[in-house]
Amino acid sequence: MITLIGVSHQSAPVSLREKMAYQDQDLAAGLKELTSRNRITEAFILSTCNRVEILALCEGDRGIDCVRSYLQEAGRITSEELDRYSYQYHDADAVRHVFRVASGLESMVLGEPQILGQLKASYAAARETGTVGSVLDRLLRNALSGAKKIRTETGIARHPVSIASAAVELARKIFGALDGQSALLLGAGQMSELVATHLRSHGVERIIVSSRTYTRAADLAEKFEGTACNWDGAISWLESVDIVVSGTAAPGIILEKETVRQAIRARRNRPLFLIDIAVPRDVDPAVNQLDNVYLYDVDDLEGVVEENLHERRKSAEAAKRYIEEEVAVFERWLDSLKVSPALVDLREKLHGVGAREYARFRSKLGPLTSEQELQVHNLLRSVVQKILHPPIRYLKDAAVRGEAVDAVARYRDIFDIQPAGAAGEADETDETGKAGPTHLVEGGKEPQS
Amino acid sequence: MGSILFSLSLAACTVGIVLTILTTMNRSTAARIGSTIALAVAAVLQLAAIVLHARSTGRLPMGNLADFLMALGWLVLVGYLLVNARWKVPALGMVLPPMAFFLSVLGVVLPQKHSVTEPVMASKGILLFHTSLSTLGMAAFFVAAAMSLVCILQDRALKRKQTTTWLRRLPSLHKADRAGLEALVWGFPLFTVGIATGIGLLAMDHDNVKLAITKPLFPLLAWTIFAVVLGARLARGFRGRKAAYLTITGFILGLLTVIGINL
Numbered sequence: 001m002i003t004l005i006g007v008s009h010q011s012a013p014v015s016l017r018e019k020m021a022y023q024d025q026d027l028a029a030g031l032k033e034l035t036s037r038n039r040i041t042e043a044f045i046l047s048t049c050n051r052v053e054i055l056a057l058c059e060g061d062r063g064i065d066c067v068r069s070y071l072q073e074a075g076r077i078t079s080e081e082l083d084r085y086s087y088q089y090h091d092a093d094a095v096r097h098v099f100r101v102a103s104g105l106e107s108m109v110l111g112e113p114q115i116l117g118q119l120k121a122s123y124a125a126a127r128e129t130g131t132v133g134s135v136l137d138r139l140l141r142n143a144l145s146g147a148k149k150i151r152t153e154t155g156i157a158r159h160p161v162s163i164a165s166a167a168v169e170l171a172r173k174i175f176g177a178l179d180g181q182s183a184l185l186l187g188a189g190q191m192s193e194l195v196a197t198h199l200r201s202h203g204v205e206r207i208i209v210s211s212r213t214y215t216r217a218a219d220l221a222e223k224f225e226g227t228a229c230n231w232d233g234a235i236s237w238l239e240s241v242d243i244v245v246s247g248t249a250a251p252g253i254i255l256e257k258e259t260v261r262q263a264i265r266a267r268r269n270r271p272l273f274l275i276d277i278a279v280p281r282d283v284d285p286a287v288n289q290l291d292n293v294y295l296y297d298v299d300d301l302e303g304v305v306e307e308n309l310h311e312r313r314k315s316a317e318a319a320k321r322y323i324e325e326e327v328a329v330f331e332r333w334l335d336s337l338k339v340s341p342a343l344v345d346l347r348e349k350l351h352g353v354g355a356r357e358y359a360r361f362r363s364k365l366g367p368l369t370s371e372q373e374l375q376v377h378n379l380l381r382s383v384v385q386k387i388l389h390p391p392i393r394y395l396k397d398a399a400v401r402g403e404a405v406d407a408v409a410r411y412r413d414i415f416d417i418q419p420a421g422a423a424g425e426a427d428e429t430d431e432t433g434k435a436g437p438t439h440l441v442e443g444g445k446e447p448q449s
Numbered sequence: 450m451g452s453i454l455f456s457l458s459l460a461a462c463t464v465g466i467v468l469t470i471l472t473t474m475n476r477s478t479a480a481r482i483g484s485t486i487a488l489a490v491a492a493v494l495q496l497a498a499i500v501l502h503a504r505s506t507g508r509l510p511m512g513n514l515a516d517f518l519m520a521l522g523w524l525v526l527v528g529y530l531l532v533n534a535r536w537k538v539p540a541l542g543m544v545l546p547p548m549a550f551f552l553s554v555l556g557v558v559l560p561q562k563h564s565v566t567e568p569v570m571a572s573k574g575i576l577l578f579h580t581s582l583s584t585l586g587m588a589a590f591f592v593a594a595a596m597s598l599v600c601i602l603q604d605r606a607l608k609r610k611q612t613t614t615w616l617r618r619l620p621s622l623h624k625a626d627r628a629g630l631e632a633l634v635w636g637f638p639l640f641t642v643g644i645a646t647g648i649g650l651l652a653m654d655h656d657n658v659k660l661a662i663t664k665p666l667f668p669l670l671a672w673t674i675f676a677v678v679l680g681a682r683l684a685r686g687f688r689g690r691k692a693a694y695l696t697i698t699g700f701i702l703g704l705l706t707v708i709g710i711n712l
Binding site for chain 1: 606607608610617620621622688689690
């Protein structure tokens with residue numbers, strides 16, 4: 001059974017999450033500890049600032065209890081705390097949850113991309129430790145590739161949902177690529193710094209900082225390898241910069257329409273993007289009426305963010321549909337695993353019959369050369385394979401249709417195959433009572449002695 | 450054969466338009482590549498159809514309105530492929546290929562009437578030169594006008610703080626502006642030489658003095674607008690909404706002139 005137990009920003013306070021969180025260096029030990037417990041065959045741990053989750057392949061309810069007890073011990077939390085703040089998913093629900101987490105549908109900021117990197121790192125750690133086997137490995141690989149596809153096709157992470165990134169998006173609508181552009185910061189507050197950081201990371205080459213306190217401007221300019229300038233000289237930069245971020249604590253307007261009009265004339269109508277993040281506003285709203293000038297204040301930017309969030313929610317609906325398809329595919333694959341032991345048993349049974357019949361008739365065949373003996377082996381093996389083909393096909397198709405359990409039971413009845421561990425002793429000897437080989441020689445080759 | 454090629458070209462163009470719409474909606478790479486291939490195939494087939502048509506009728510291509518529209522449709526399609534390759538503006542695919550399709554269909558539907566000017570022209574070679582350059586110039590202005598429209602829409606969206614899904618697909622103001630300017634720079638000399646040869650041809654037609662005086666008026670008006678826009682853009686950095694509106698006006702005047710001449 002695939003089981004997922006975890007806590008997240010939606011279910012648990014940070015005080016509990018931080019107790020349960022893993023440092024990178026502790027992850028391997030935690031994974032080993034988990035898989036060393038009875039009834040847990042595969043394990044994976046995802047630990048981020050927003051969630052701690054354990055994904056395990058375990059045997060029945062007792063396996064789930066093992067995961068729970070591990071979580072209590074490792075996180076030093078009580079059973080009541082675990083009951084109250086954690087969530088549990090099993091099988092299809094657990095698979096669905098893994099896909100949702102990977103796609104950012106469970107993230108604090110819908111569709112945020114960091115979770116994909118965190119999931120990749122955790123998957124790499126689990127692989128390195130050797131705690132993911134065929135089931136969890138396939139699930140995690142599918143979740144990672146599915147999440148990438150969701151991001152590409154639904155655009156869930158395409159629209160920025162922070163003020164600073166929205167400002168960058170708008171700047172790109174005006175200037176295209178921001179490489180080689182320059183920005184003027186009026187005021188050296190935290191918000192201006194944040195916007196400037198985003199602009200810089202998107203290619204803005206030069207940042208000029210101006211503040212009423214020159215030392216603050218100089219400090220911030222140094223951070224961006226930019227230029228600090230006196231407050232009185234800031235306006236002259238309007239003629240050459242492309243973006244202005246204004247976030248001063250001034251009580252009134254500091255950039256009048258006429259000032260900007262003159263600047264636009266001097267810059268020969270090159271577009272100017274003004275981001276006014278100050279409250280009260282620094283830039284006269286009438287500036288937006290000027291040709292080739294684009295002014296956005298805090299409310300405008302929040303409007304953009306809200307619109308982008310709306311777009312992400314729409315994309316999330318498409319992502320959910322895609323995830324349901326992926327969950328169904330994974331479930332079918334899981335079902336197909338249920339027929340694997342029956343297929344092995346069936347092959348062994350029929351090849352065993354062939355081998356025993358060969359042994360029974362061997363003495364009646366007279367002396368055979370090694371080449372002739374090999375050909376007889378090949379003949380028998382080929383006949384068995386031909387007989388096996390339709391039932392194997394049927395079992396595999398039944399697994400795809402979700403009828404694996406019934407089909408396996410039917411085949412065990414028809415071919416009198418006992419499940420592993422309960423194999424009948426009757427097959428140990430043939431009808432003559434003589435012990436004989438139980439398998440045809442693989443590929444008709446002579447066994448190595 | 451020509452009509453079969455033309456039908457195939459329209460079919461390829463339709464496929465290209467559908468894929469372009471899909472590209473704009475889903476940003477699918479496969480659809481983008483498919484649309485480019487389909488539109489390129491459409492352009493090649495249409496060129497072959499135009500050449501075959503000219504050979505079968507024994508008449509110069511672009512000799513009447515129907516031929517002109519078909520040639521313009523082809524040039525707009527080629528213009529879109531070139532602009533998209535150079536500036537990566539798939540959103541323009543929502544406008545230019547459908548317009549090319551429409552113009553080409555009009556070229557087939559309209560009656561194949563001969564231009565009143567053709568029989569009296571002194572030289573068919575000069576006429577071909579004149580119509581070719583004028584049509585190429587108009588195709589470039591078509592692209593410039595489409596880019597100006599994009600500029601107006603993007604400017605309006607930015608000014609009004611609109612962020613609808615369709616507006617997001619538009620290219621940046623800078624990109625649309627640069628592509629429009631480049632189309633103007635290419636189109637203007639072609640159009641200028643086209644007009645000059647047209648006036649020369651009319652002057653050679655001594656029997657039609659009235660036509661020689663009145664006919665170039667509208668093309669000259671369109672040329673003046675383009676000259677002002679281009680001059681102001683290059684010399685004074687004139688750009689934005691006003692430049693875009695003027696470019697579109699010049700294009701409409703030019704188009705009306707060509708249609709008027711060939712009616």
